[in-house]
Amino acid sequence: xxxxxxxxxxxLWAAVVxxxxxxxxxxxxxAAPNPAVQRAAxxxxxxxxxxxxxxERARELRGLNQPLYVRYFDFIRNVYTLEWxxxxxxxxxxxxxxxxxxxxxxxxxxxxxILTVILxxxxxxxxxxxxxxxxxxxxxGFAFFGYAIPNFFFGIILLLVFGVWLEWIPITYKTGVPVFxxxxxxxxxIPVFVLVxxxxxxxxxxxxxxxxxxxNADFMKTAKAKGVSPLRAYAYHVMRPTLVPLSxxxxxxxxxxxxxxSLLVEVVFSIPGLGRLTxxxxxxQDTNLVLGTTLFFTFVAVIGNLIxxxxxxxxxxxxxxxxR
Amino acid sequence: MATEESERFDKVxxxxxxxxxxxxxxxxxxxxxxxxxxxxxxxxxxxxxxxPRTATFEFIGLEQNLESLDFFFIFTLLLAFWYxxxxxxxxxxxxxxxxxxxxxxxxxxxxxxxxxxxxVGGLVGPLIMDPPQQQLLIGYQPPVFTSVVDTTPATCVGxxxxxxxxxxxxxxxxxxxxxxxxxxxxxxxMTISMQIAFITTTIVATIGISFGTLSAYAxxxxxxxxxxxxxxILSFPTFLMFLLILYIYGAGLGMFIVVxxxxxxxxxxxxxxxxxxxxxxxxxxxxxxxxxxSTYQVIRGHVVPNAASSIITQLTLLxxxxxxxxxxxxxxxxxxxxxxxxxxxxxxxxxxLSFAPWIVLAPGIVLFFTILAFNFLGDALLDALxxxxxxxxx
Numbered sequence: 156x157x158x159x160x161x162x163x164x165x166x167l168w169a170a171v172v173x174x175x176x177x178x179x180x181x182x183x184x185x186a187a188p189n190p191a192v193q194r195a196a197x198x199x200x201x202x203x204x205x206x207x208x209x210x211e212r213a214r215e216l217r218g219l220n221q222p223l224y225v226r227y228f229d230f231i232r233n234v235y236t237l238e239w240x241x242x243x244x245x246x247x248x249x250x251x252x253x254x255x256x257x258x259x260x261x262x263x264x265x266x267x268x269i270l271t272v273i274l275x276x277x278x279x280x281x282x283x284x285x286x287x288x289x290x291x292x293x294x295x296g297f298a299f300f301g302y303a304i305p306n307f308f309f310g311i312i313l314l315l316v317f318g319v320w321l322e323w324i325p326i327t328y329k330t331g332v333p334v335f336x337x338x339x340x341x342x343x344x345i346p347v348f349v350l351v352x353x354x355x356x357x358x359x360x361x362x363x364x365x366x367x368x369x370x371n372a373d374f375m376k377t378a379k380a381k382g383v384s385p386l387r388a389y390a391y392h393v394m395r396p397t398l399v400p401l402s403x404x405x406x407x408x409x410x411x412x413x414x415x416x417s418l419l420v421e422v423v424f425s426i427p428g429l430g431r432l433t434x435x436x437x438x439x440q441d442t443n444l445v446l447g448t449t450l451f452f453t454f455v456a457v458i459g460n461l462i463x464x465x466x467x468x469x470x471x472x473x474x475x476x477x478x479r
Numbered sequence: 480m481a482t483e484e485s486e487r488f489d490k491v492x493x494x495x496x497x498x499x500x501x502x503x504x505x506x507x508x509x510x511x512x513x514x515x516x517x518x519x520x521x522x523x524x525x526x527x528x529x530x531p532r533t534a535t536f537e538f539i540g541l542e543q544n545l546e547s548l549d550f551f552f553i554f555t556l557l558l559a560f561w562y563x564x565x566x567x568x569x570x571x572x573x574x575x576x577x578x579x580x581x582x583x584x585x586x587x588x589x590x591x592x593x594x595x596x597x598x599v600g601g602l603v604g605p606l607i608m609d610p611p612q613q614q615l616l617i618g619y620q621p622p623v624f625t626s627v628v629d630t631t632p633a634t635c636v637g638x639x640x641x642x643x644x645x646x647x648x649x650x651x652x653x654x655x656x657x658x659x660x661x662x663x664x665x666x667x668x669m670t671i672s673m674q675i676a677f678i679t680t681t682i683v684a685t686i687g688i689s690f691g692t693l694s695a696y697a698x699x700x701x702x703x704x705x706x707x708x709x710x711x712i713l714s715f716p717t718f719l720m721f722l723l724i725l726y727i728y729g730a731g732l733g734m735f736i737v738v739x740x741x742x743x744x745x746x747x748x749x750x751x752x753x754x755x756x757x758x759x760x761x762x763x764x765x766x767x768x769x770x771x772x773s774t775y776q777v778i779r780g781h782v783v784p785n786a787a788s789s790i791i792t793q794l795t796l797l798x799x800x801x802x803x804x805x806x807x808x809x810x811x812x813x814x815x816x817x818x819x820x821x822x823x824x825x826x827x828x829x830x831x832l833s834f835a836p837w838i839v840l841a842p843g844i845v846l847f848f849t850i851l852a853f854n855f856l857g858d859a860l861l862d863a864l865x866x867x868x869x870x871x872x873x
Contacts, residue, residue: 168707172714180723187727303851305803307810308825308843311832319833418718419807437726437813445726449719456716 169461176453181230239447244439249447260428263343267350275355279362280394298359301352307419310349328426346424366397406463410456511561522550548733555677580863587859590852597849601669614658621646622653622837653837661841668821675805676798679740687744691751692778713745731815739801747793754786788864795857799850806846821846
């Protein structure tokens with residue numbers, strides 16, 4: 156199989172996966188009673204009307220009385236044409252709510268991703284170069300600490316120390332400040348720090364163990380014998396082969412953390428981003444918005460995995476396309 | 480020191496090793512059957528014959544009630560005893576070897592001790608300790624050896640010196656806003672954590688191993704379909720799917736365990752498949768095939784034991800993820816509020832953080848140490864159980 160065919164197959168596969176996830180979501184939704192219909196029935200009963208009739212009217216209004224397959228195709232079409240409906244709790248289209256929230260999520264997740272991707276392998280390789288020294292032990296200890304401490308718990312503690320006791324950072328996030336300002340940097344420093352400690356540990360461990368293998372490889376010995384400076388030797392001969400296996404796990408780990416932890420961190424630091432939007436939609440029983448945010452995260456995950464696979468094959472020419 | 484008499488080749492009882500009949504069960508399986516049968520009967524009795532509000536042991540006059548989750552938990556404990564603890568006792572030579580290898584990793588030994596405390600505390604604690612009681616009068620008691628301004632608690636249980644209320648051994652980790660003892664709540668949370676750890680591990684291992692071997696031995700297009708299915712399972716955003724299920728149906732701890740373990744076995748299945756494919760090429764498999772071993776015997780006797788070290792490591796490293804997810808959901812307040820887990824306690828104490836930090840700190844630190852311990856344990860088990868991995872890394 157050539158490269159072009161592999162890419163096509165992989166993209167098609169990503170489309171199939173996203174379709175399956177959307178289908179499962181639809182089945183879950185259609186199998187359960189709709190909260191909006193129940194609300195309508197309850198309201199009718201409270202006002203002395205007929206709950207069954209009100210429920211029927213609410214179902215008709217939302218097109219729920221149509222056969223399942225019609226609703227399914229409608230649903231699929233709406234999802235893929237980005238017609239994600241109207242958010243009742245926020246009185247705006249779901250798409251608009253998602254883009255607005257994305258603006259705040261991006262402000263902390265872009266620095267977080269950049270820091271993890273750059274610092275993780277650097278510290279990992281440095282740690283491998285000084286293996287079993289105190290620097291290595293310190294880095295390993297830090298990695299385990301960051302990996303094991305629950306992000307939301309760490310966030311609360313830091314907020315208590317720096318926000319309440321020392322009063323260095325504002326306790327609640329201010330939305331009005333410009334993106335590139337000292338104020339914004341100060342209020343985002345702690346969330347970014349918490350997320351980086353959570354994600355950097357795994358990256359550090361993998362790059363340390365992978366690069367340990369290349370330290371004493373023949374090509375390293377040759378490089379040293381030729382008199383290549385240590386910096387150049389590590390940058391060219393150790394870092395590059397380390398990045399290949401690292402890239403297979405990196406995207407997946409970052410995504411998993413992004414999906415789970417960003418929700419918690421946004422709730423803890425009251426950042427009005429995507430995670431908080433999902434959370435508030437859940438509490439407000441706003442079906443369209445819950446669906447919209449979860450689908451958004453799902454698509455990010457599917458596309459992320461796709462990019463990871465493609466980048467991996469481009470980076471590592473040793474991979475044959477036949478046995479992925 | 481007398482040298483240990485090692486097993487000699489001519490002393491091996493070959494009849495004992497090559498059991499042929501399908502109904503010729505080992506002592507472990509007999510024990511498992513004998514203990515699991517009464518449990519199943521009790522479970523059936525509890526769900527089918529007693530009302531939902533009557534306690535399971537009412538017929539012998541006990542107040543103790545068991546939920547379906549508890550039955551499953553006991554079942555996994557029996558599995559662990561008959562197929563994990565007892566074999567270790569039956570093979571003292573291997574156990575000593577594993578322990579020797581394991582002991583070299585000091586943090587792992589400490590971790591094992593800590594997890595032992597959590598395990599025993601979770602099992603025995605709820606039996607000997609009364610559930611935490613709401614006592615508004617003694618809310619916000621500080622932990623022992625610390626003190627707070629005496630206006631914080633309504634009444635101080637300990638001594639009041641210079642306007643500061645000191646903690647007592649009655650409430651070693653202090654109390655919450657409602658006067659519930661934090662230490663008792665943490666012990667009750669241990670049970671929840673152990674239930675999550677044991678049940679998810681059992682489900683993941685069962686599905687993963689059967690799916691992986693089936694896929695490898697079916698081959699061809701069945702294998703292809705099964706592996707693509709694993710791909711889908713792996714790329715499913717579990718946390719979000721659970722949020723969606725929670726939103727639509729509402730979900731308790733049982734649902735949490737089922738959903739998270741049903742989406743976590745992908746990695747295990749993939750690993751088992753590649754291991755069975757690679758191992759079926761080995762000479763000793765061919766030899767046992769020629770001697771007439773069935774596919775089941777090959778899988779049971781060679782594939783699974785060879786993959787066991789990596790599976791155990793993988794499972795150990797999965798558990799902290801589950802514990803974390805549960806704590807996160809409980810913290811958000813959208814988990815099962817009836818379950819007294821650590822996350823629940825953290826979220827309960829969050830609003831009082833500035834003047835009563837122990838309510839958040841105590842369960843948070845316990846959670847942190849438990850997750851850390853599982854990570855260290857996974858690392859050490861890989862080294863102890865799999866000498867090949869160590870040889871490769873050197």
